[in-house]
Amino acid sequence: MSTIAETAARGQARRRLRFDGWRWGGRIFLVFMLLYTALPMVWMLLTSIKSGFAAMQFPPQWWPDQPTLASYQKLLDPQNSVGQDFLRFFWNSLFVSTATTVLSVIVAVPAAYAFSRFTFPGRNFLFFTVLLRNMFPAVIFLVPLFILMRAIGLVNTHGSLVLTYLTFGLPLAIWLLKGFYDNIPVQLEQAARIDGATRFQAFILIVMPLSTPGIIATAIYSFIGAWNEYIYAYTFLSKNEQLTLPVGIQRFFSENTTDFPGLMAASFIMSVPVVVLFLVLQRYFVRALTEGAVKH
């Protein structure tokens, strides 16, 4: 007869040795997903350091015989005409995305706070209409918005893009931030007001610092949305010097040949700000997505 301790120990050993099909299935699936997302990026990077000839070879060179940074030099050289264009597109994109991000935080923070803390007539209706916009695919608004922008003389300006991106980014930003403010106990503000703060000071000194993760997540979300947007930039802008990166990169496709290493190098440079931004702030981003969603 075995003691209870012995039985438990044997059970543990069995559990350790047993092949856990689900766990291994999950791991294999994750590896597959990783390859699926990472391989195109790796291929992009490899192609960007090939020569134009090597990029077109078949069977492909997995690792280029003569790796070169020529494409990068060309893109980042302000003396070169390709470089001039690329750098201008880069600054255009940076300007539009930054303006969108700053404005969306400036609008979303007070809006979300008001939805969370104040009761006013039409609050629920307004909050619903904020979300209404996200129930339709973005392209539906392409033609109406173009007509609107033409009517108010904003076609061919970066302002038209900033405005448009705001209407796309704000609903989620407000929604996310409202969840954040809902989770900050109202007593904290009350305590601050009793301790000598005005309502506005209580917001700035107590509530704002607590909602930093939410604000950062909102900012990242707006920035990435604006940075990657293609169809509106393509429709609203026609002058070469105004184009943003996603549209500008198209110039590497020409009638006869496509400069694949140049295209890939441009794509890589374009992804750098987003990746950097995300790596630096991801800690806040993940916290925001979980904290905002869960009620304590």
Next chain:
Amino acid sequence: MAHVVLKDLVKTYGSFKAVNEVSLTVNDGEFVALVGPSGCGKTTTLNLIAGLIPITSGDIVIGDQVVNDLDPKDRDIAMVFQNYALYPQKSVYMNLAFPLQMRKLPKAEIDKKVREAARVLDMTQLLERKPRELSGGQQQRVALGRALVRDPAVFLMDEPLSNLDAKLRVQMRSEIKRFHQDLKATIVYVTHDQLEAVTMADRMAVMNGGFLQQYDSPAQVFAHPANMFVASFVGSPAMSLIPLEASTANGDTVLKSAEGWSLQLSQRNARKAQSATTRKVVLGARHSTIKLHKSAVPGAIPAKAYTVEPTGDVTFVQALLSGAIVNISVSPNIAVKPDEQIWLEFDQERMHLFDGETEMALEAA
């Protein structure tokens, strides 16, 4: 320090009256507990005094100033919240310093006051910690310190002990009481726990349904409850309330039960019963004023034991009488079994009589 006066205070939300014409005065240095079941309007009243919500009508006076339209920051009050409301991103030191910083005190003075408050509350070694690194009792003490550091005219406390475990609650209860005695502070203290109110307060304001039911010292409220609500709310176990019918014949007044028994009233109680608006009279008796007999005694009423709860010092017996549950406390060496036949003797001197219609306490005419 200052006194607080509420005059015909009303707060309505739509058609719902959360606070209904509440008038009371808190004297300078007095500890007043607002007590009542949840939803009775006690926290709303406190928030009205704090200025966190606007009043519908009436007046609030703190010191000699009508503060109806003043911002919370201009009322010279400090508040301790149920969830402490410590600023989570700030250290204990910065939590204590915040009210002083908002009043633009010089840095050196802030430092002096914070360290003094920390010393008084015995938490000097905690100053650099964040609130989440503190235990519930320590957080509670920081919240108290943040109120104390500013030396306000009035302290407002909203159920400050209800998040603590039972043992810590008893300990903090005496700490707050000590705090009041040392500071001679004016304190308005909200609680749903009548025991807290009875043990700590100089006077207690019992509220129900937005109305102030009774405002008096705990001893008075306990001995002379103004109505059936106060009688059943204050005291544990609750006062037993038995609905009966008064009738007078040959100069004797008796209370008759639908079960057939009747109870002869003393002269004084008879006069009380005769002042009722109808013949419906409710007999109220606290557990300690009822004598339990195991055999028939003249004047005692037969009943059946329902449950028996020994607590060590004293055993509580519940009996069914005229459809009401009656609590009796007996010495633990009296063995009573459930369903056993018992006889109950009510103390004429210490029984309460209420008007069955208006639920108000009856007075001898």
